[in-house]
Amino acid sequence: MNLPKMFNSGLGVEVVGLMLHILSLLLIALVTFLLLLVIYRIAFHPLAKYPGPFLAKITDWYSVYHAWKGDRHLEFWRCHEKYGPVFRFGPNSISINSNTALKTVYGHKSNVKKSQFYSVFPPTKDTFNTHSSIDKASHARKRRVLSHAFSDGAIKSMEKYILANVRTFCSAIGSNPQTLTEKAVTKDQWGAAQNISDWCNYLTFDVMGDLCFGKAFEMLEHHENRHVIDLLGNAAHMHLILGTNPAIKTFGLNKALFREIYNKRMQYMAYSKAQAAERTKIGLDTDRKDFFYYLLNARDPETGMGFSTPELWGESNLLIIAGSDTTSTALAGAFFYLVHNPSTLDKLSQEITSTFSDLEEIHSSPTLNSCTYLRAVMDEAMRMSPPVGGILPREVLPGGLEVDGMLIPEGVVVGTPHYAIHHNPAYYPDPFAFKPERWIVGSSPAVTKEAVDLAQSAFCPFSIGPRGCIGKGLAYVELMTSLARAVYLYEMRLAPGITAGEGNPSFEWGRQRKDEFQLRDSFTSMKDGPYVEFRERIH
Numbered sequence: 001m002n003l004p005k006m007f008n009s010g011l012g013v014e015v016v017g018l019m020l021h022i023l024s025l026l027l028i029a030l031v032t033f034l035l036l037l038v039i040y041r042i043a044f045h046p047l048a049k050y051p052g053p054f055l056a057k058i059t060d061w062y063s064v065y066h067a068w069k070g071d072r073h074l075e076f077w078r079c080h081e082k083y084g085p086v087f088r089f090g091p092n093s094i095s096i097n098s099n100t101a102l103k104t105v106y107g108h109k110s111n112v113k114k115s116q117f118y119s120v121f122p123p124t125k126d127t128f129n130t131h132s133s134i135d136k137a138s139h140a141r142k143r144r145v146l147s148h149a150f151s152d153g154a155i156k157s158m159e160k161y162i163l164a165n166v167r168t169f170c171s172a173i174g175s176n177p178q179t180l181t182e183k184a185v186t187k188d189q190w191g192a193a194q195n196i197s198d199w200c201n202y203l204t205f206d207v208m209g210d211l212c213f214g215k216a217f218e219m220l221e222h223h224e225n226r227h228v229i230d231l232l233g234n235a236a237h238m239h240l241i242l243g244t245n246p247a248i249k250t251f252g253l254n255k256a257l258f259r260e261i262y263n264k265r266m267q268y269m270a271y272s273k274a275q276a277a278e279r280t281k282i283g284l285d286t287d288r289k290d291f292f293y294y295l296l297n298a299r300d301p302e303t304g305m306g307f308s309t310p311e312l313w314g315e316s317n318l319l320i321i322a323g324s325d326t327t328s329t330a331l332a333g334a335f336f337y338l339v340h341n342p343s344t345l346d347k348l349s350q351e352i353t354s355t356f357s358d359l360e361e362i363h364s365s366p367t368l369n370s371c372t373y374l375r376a377v378m379d380e381a382m383r384m385s386p387p388v389g390g391i392l393p394r395e396v397l398p399g400g401l402e403v404d405g406m407l408i409p410e411g412v413v414v415g416t417p418h419y420a421i422h423h424n425p426a427y428y429p430d431p432f433a434f435k436p437e438r439w440i441v442g443s444s445p446a447v448t449k450e451a452v453d454l455a456q457s458a459f460c461p462f463s464i465g466p467r468g469c470i471g472k473g474l475a476y477v478e479l480m481t482s483l484a485r486a487v488y489l490y491e492m493r494l495a496p497g498i499t500a501g502e503g504n505p506s507f508e509w510g511r512q513r514k515d516e517f518q519l520r521d522s523f524t525s526m527k528d529g530p531y532v533e534f535r536e537r538i539h
């Protein structure tokens with residue numbers, strides 16, 4: 001058939017007219033469908049009675065926007081201020097800002113599972129890991145196997161790798177590029193300003209490289225591998241964006257809309273796969289007792305099954321993200337709050353220098369654990385700037401879930417956002433003030449046992465319950481050792497005239513507090529600064 005001829009004919013005009021007619025009918029159907037959907041979501045949805053931003057009630061793109069922008073943790077806080085303890089953050093999702101909700105939703109007997117948010121995390125279908133598994137039975141098996149790598153004995157045997165990296169970290173922050181000699185700073189000389197977020201990233205990545213792949217990434221000493229931090233940050237960011245609206249991935253929109261973030265995530269996946277393959281080759285033929293050693297060896301006591309090769313990649317992938325980015329945020333946060341609060345720094349320095357008389361005494365031990373002020377500084381830093389600041393979404397299972405007197409129906413997504421509850425004045429009086437004392441009973445007449453118990457009941461940087469952080473013990477070993485050693489070795493101060501990591505009133509809503517360590521929520525966190533100068537401490 002000669003097409004141009006056909007379109008010149010009356011028949012051609014009719015066909016085009018028919019097609020236009022069908023298209024307009026489809027368009028009308030689509031608009032009507034969307035309109036009805038909006039009316040349903042606003043007026044008739046089981047969550048219609050809950051307040052929230054109009055856009056959030058009708059579409060998950062509201063969450064996608066804040067996930068992309070990196071202020072989702074602040075937005076949760078703002079909405080709870082505006083709408084009260086319960087608000088709707090998506091058509092099918094509600095956020096509850098209370099310690100009772102925290103316990104009910106995340107506790108051991110809760111009638112929930114992880115939501116579809118987590119379905120976008122694994123790079124392939126067979127690499128669901130302990131963190132991204134939605135199915136409860138599958139998670140339980142993986143967690144049982146993984147727990148071998150986190151036993152007290154395993155952590156003890158890995159401590160030497162942590163300590164080696166902490167030593168390098170301490171000498172790096174004290175080196176003095178200003179004099180171009182790399183000589184350690186001396187007692188009467190302040191060193192050059194150091195970007196603490198960068199150094200904390202290098203430290204925690206090197207530790208995880210050592211523990212997962214049998215070799216540090218050597219970021220503390222060399223530049224070559226430092227770009228991986230950016231790749232990993234983008235991988236986490238991609239997961240957050242897609243998780244808030246998994247339909248984006250289903251329709252392949254992620255490549256078009258978030259090209260750069262998508263590409264960097266792919267590069268990270270390729271990198272981690274290569275590292276896992278290299279470590280798998282070494283197998284058990286090594287005297288290194290790292291995560292891989294335990295993962296290769298471990299068998300589920302109930303089924304006798306270990307991890308398959310894709311599962312091993314999935315787990316190592318997870319451990320790098322879960323163990324590095326989070327721990328570096330917590331440590332950088334502690335440095336930030338110490339240099340912004342000199343009296344707290346003095347008090348901590350007194351505790352450390354009066355407890356230890358030699359640097360090498362500082363390692364995981366009952367003596368380190370007896371440093372209550374050190375622990376309070378770490379916890380207060382994680383309260384103020386939680387490394388995972390947003391919400392961990394859970395889907396209610398058949399039978400519903402009763403929370404704070406509300407019956408939440410099956411299928412609804414529910415959670416308690418960390419940054420918001422950590423700044424809830426019902427649990428933390430003066431919530432934006434950095435006060436380690438609030439964690440120590442008797443530090444002032446107001447800090448009673450009841451007050452500390454109340455603060456503890458809402459404290460959740462590691463989440464709680466069966467899906468809570470398996471690496472919490474390991475993280476505290478790394479955090480307490482690193483901070484105590486840095487304080488033992490150096491005096492420190494905020495570098496004059498350089499701002500990073502602080503708020504800026506003219507810059508962005510919610511970031512106006514200059515003495516708050518500001519994070520970009522990427523499910524974990526992106527951060528910068530503070531710039532700190534160090535000087536050798538005279539003992």
Ligand code: HEM
Pocket residue numbers: 130131132143318319322323324326327330387388392460461462463466467468469470471472474475
């Ligand atoms: C300050 C440091 C850390 C913080 C704040 C932190 C925080 C968290 C949070 C909030 C979760 C729950 C995530 C969710 O429900 O989606 C989690 C889970 C997890 N974390 Fe951590 N984490 C830290 C360090 C570590 C370390 C050092 C490791 C391992 C080396 C680790 C491994 C894991 C794993 C495997 C899970 C998944 C647990 C499960 O689902 O059963 N984390 N972490």
